[in-house]
Amino acid sequence: RSCCSTVQELVSQMEEEPTEAPLYIHIETNDFSYRRHKRQKEEDIAVCECQYDLMDPDSACGERCWNVSTNTECTPGYCRCGVYCKNQRFQKSQYARTRLVKTERRGWGLLADENITAGQFVIEYCGEVISWKEAKRRSQTYEDQGLTESYIIYLNADESIDATKKGSLARFINHSCQPNCETRKWTVLGEVRVGIFAKQDIPIGTELSYDYNFEWFGGVMVRCLCGATGCSGFLGAKSRGFQV
Numbered sequence: 001r002s003c004c005s006t007v008q009e010l011v012s013q014m015e016e017e018p019t020e021a022p023l024y025i026h027i028e029t030n031d032f033s034y035r036r037h038k039r040q041k042e043e044d045i046a047v048c049e050c051q052y053d054l055m056d057p058d059s060a061c062g063e064r065c066w067n068v069s070t071n072t073e074c075t076p077g078y079c080r081c082g083v084y085c086k087n088q089r090f091q092k093s094q095y096a097r098t099r100l101v102k103t104e105r106r107g108w109g110l111l112a113d114e115n116i117t118a119g120q121f122v123i124e125y126c127g128e129v130i131s132w133k134e135a136k137r138r139s140q141t142y143e144d145q146g147l148t149e150s151y152i153i154y155l156n157a158d159e160s161i162d163a164t165k166k167g168s169l170a171r172f173i174n175h176s177c178q179p180n181c182e183t184r185k186w187t188v189l190g191e192v193r194v195g196i197f198a199k200q201d202i203p204i205g206t207e208l209s210y211d212y213n214f215e216w217f218g219g220v221m222v223r224c225l226c227g228a229t230g231c232s233g234f235l236g237a238k239s240r241g242f243q244v
């Protein structure tokens with residue numbers, strides 16, 4: 001189980017071991033048990049024009065890369081920058097260092113465990129990729145089971161990501177009406193994936209947050225405890241999950 005460990009195993013590696021660690025299976029790529037993983041056709045591979053120049057390390061796929069400008073990762077073997085390509089962050093799980101904490105009134109949360117710079121890729125929101133219909137069914141089941149935390153977010157018009165039972169540490173990022181991170185969709189080897197990116201410089205030790213209003217599938221109505229001025233009052237009050 002090189003890529004999968006329970007959170008108990010992860011927590012036990014931390015210096016201060018919190019009590020009652022949450023139960024879920026830790027994964028670092030989306031789970032496609034529900035449908036087949038799409039196979040990228042060769043003619044669909046987006047190839048950029050970047051070429052790595054030893055004298056100019058910034059020449060490897062960066063801000064000016066065509067693929068970066070369209071939120072598409074380069075495909076290994078098709079990028080002339082080879083091992084120097086900087087545009088394979090999801091594929092290489094190039095996450096920022098983060099740490100799990102128990103917050104006072106919002107359950108678990110995730111802290112920056114290093115200084116994070118504006119625009120940096122923080123972590124991928126991984127979970128089970130399921131249909132919108134299945135997301136609706138599971139959301140009701142979880143609610144009936146008395147689960148107060150909700151971990152389902154939108155992937156696209158037809159599909160959602162459910163990190164309730166299987167997910168990455170991104171499942172612990174709480175909502176804020178004045179967040180320091182945001183979600184962004186990237187196309188990686190033909191599949192759309194969701195990343196959490198820093199909206200601003202985030203000092204080490206700061207709790208990470210994003211606005212659930214845009215991506216959250218919702219669950220039971222939860223009063224927002226983010227404490228921001230202009231707080232919308234409830235979690236995901238404007239999300240599509242509450243409007244359907």
Ligand SMILES: C[S@@+](CC[C@H](N)C(=O)[O-])C[C@H]1O[C@@H](n2cnc3c(N)ncnc32)[C@H](O)[C@@H]1O
Nearest residue numbers: 106107108148149150171172174175224225226
């Ligand atoms: C994706 S989980 C976040 C991690 C969660 N705190 C945990 O302990 O696993 C979303 C849930 O966290 C809680 N939550 C997140 N942000 C919150 C906020 N601003 N105010 C109150 N509860 C919040 C809610 O119960 C929500 O359903």
